Amino acid sequence: MLRLEEIGEFSVITARDPERPGRLLLAERETLLPMLRRTPESHFDRPTSCPDWTVREVLAHCGAALVRIVEGRLPGFTPENNAADVRERRDWPLGRVLDELERGMIEAGPVIAAAEGELDVIALGEWVHAGDVREALGRPGAYESVGMDDALALLSTVSRERSTPRVHASTPIGGMVFGNVVEGRAPARLEADPGTVIRMYCGRPADPARYRLSGATDRELVIYG
Template identity: 30%
Template structure:
């Protein structure tokens, strides 16, 4: 839990620092998660990191029924679910200008971190999809959301990825099922995450190595 929480804090802070000087024109660029703009994708990230505060204010479920890998299930990215997610990001993006939106991301993740600090050990939460999860497992999904969408935002803004080592470790562990990355792939963390989340194409030989290694293929929407 301490490792995952550190990764969440590090990656959220890096995102805020990277986008502190972003212009309104840059925010209106298309993102790597069509049909969202950079502004709309950032609004989606803000919503995602802010969910925990409300979840921890709600009653805890009796038992967990899904882990972080199971959370990224195909059903969560069905057309109707994706349409609602896209509409929500667009609607929320219209509420604030760029500096206010970036600041609001900071407030959202810090409120979530405060709620985590106040939660008892072993706390369970219920997601908006109805999943019952251990807090630490759900927090892993937030690290994935901030880290992977951070790569999307960096690419859209023509910036070097700001993925932090702590977040990269948490995301890679989830994507590989805790297995080491085969050395013959020669992937750094950004390449690993980009390839296994569909942000970059796998070559035929890479796919064969990945499938033999038994990496988890998670389902991702925008």
């Protein structure tokens, strides 16, 4: 059960929901995969916000990472292994890349649930990569897809694990707390829409007109270096 610690109008998530990562993956299976299967193959060569990776390569990485989890081939999420996984799939038919991704989205959730939080960050990363793909394909609300509540909840936890500073974030859907208390330093304040919060914490381009941050720098918030 989700437990919240209230700090004024802000909420800190204090308990893990083991089903949350799987819900995120299944949400993308129901929304992203059908869209991708309707997309012209030439569009998969478009660049993404991930340096040097096209849409196809991001999807290949996502599928490979999930299948690593399903098959118990861990640890394996180094930049070198990720690049090797993408190279291995370079000559695959696009349909095979999408089929592997769909398999991973279906089968990885229970494995992540049983991992006691060690792999939750991977599910969040998969959801964010789905946003990278949507943005590259010109879809609106790229980082505001189904599963936003679960994504923000995971982000709250991961932001503490990655030792980002304490931030009180005000959004149109409520206040949340990210990061850790730093001795001698007051919590930073962030006003932004949820999609912009995701962008900022995950190192994606964010329109400065869509947020107001005080007491911290943008760079201090990033959880994926």
